[in-house]
Amino acid sequence: MERLIKKIREEAYVIDNKIVKVDHFINHMLDTDLVFDIGKEFSKKFPNATKILTIEASGIAFAVSTAFHLNHIPIVFARKNASLITNNNVYSSNVFSYTKQIESKVIVSKEFLSKNDKILIIDDFLAMGSALEGLIDIATQAGCEIVGAGVVIEKGFQNGRNKISNKGIEIYSLANIIDIKNNVPIFR
């Protein structure tokens, strides 16, 4: 997606040839106009989805903008911390965050997923693929059809894509960073 790649080229901060910092438009402050353009891209790629599955917190904005462009289909977001309100009737999976260096259990209430759902998985980043694996695991437990996974930024130099593709899931990333040299991201 040209607009997104241009934005990353011009505005992202790269740290230690490793971390691409896009806090200021993707995952702390949001460029709302870009968020809706991103949703439009995902909606064009996966027009047959009937429900979106994402993970809190930074996947939610892109799930909302994608659902907007898919006739307002419902969104389910996996939760990272069970609250008092959460009952035990949930699907769960373990997700490791390499950024935070913690493993956490993510859950979705069983009542919100069914085998009739055609699930589009949405997330902000694909790096090692752990978050997507967790969401795929949950959707699979529920017997859903998974129509694909839309990710905003892929770190193609990490191992995520293979893990997901090997499960037979189509990945559509809007910007794929395949290398970082001298703190400059190189796109596929």
Next chain:
Amino acid sequence: MERLIKKIREEAYVIDNKIVKVDHFINHMLDTDLVFDIGKEFSKKFPNATKILTIEASGIAFAVSTAFHLNHIPIVFARKNASLITNNNVYSSNVFSYTKQIESKVIVSKEFLSKNDKILIIDDFLAMGSALEGLIDIATQAGCEIVGAGVVIEKGFQNGRNKISNKGIEIYSLANIIDIKNNVPIFR
């Protein structure tokens, strides 16, 4: 907001005359059409906002739909857990979650708020007011003008509104539950 109140009356689960469970359309699964109607309501009430401030995770969807109806103004969401990517140059405030019975530090990078911003604060719930207080604290540290606070569901039988109003902040809630009797919510 009539549509929201009707939805709560017909579909919310009330537990122990205390917890109003709206997981299935507000904070775990999202009714996307309702989410955008809610955003429209907030946008009409606070047309002069230039930036939205919310808190992860369940405030984000409503921030996105509100920003959509306000000519795509930017959104900042306060983060609950500092990651490796977060630097130390942040505003922070402590927020107590009565649902989860934990206090957590919420942060916003200083670069994302300025004294020129006219901030609209958005959140899903107003109960004891702790999350809103934290967001107001952060916006105040940054010297922002706060145009108001939009909350989807207010639990009017708790103490939140007074705390916020006493700071001179206007609150606009779309459904105000002032009492619960026999597990039936009563609206103002």
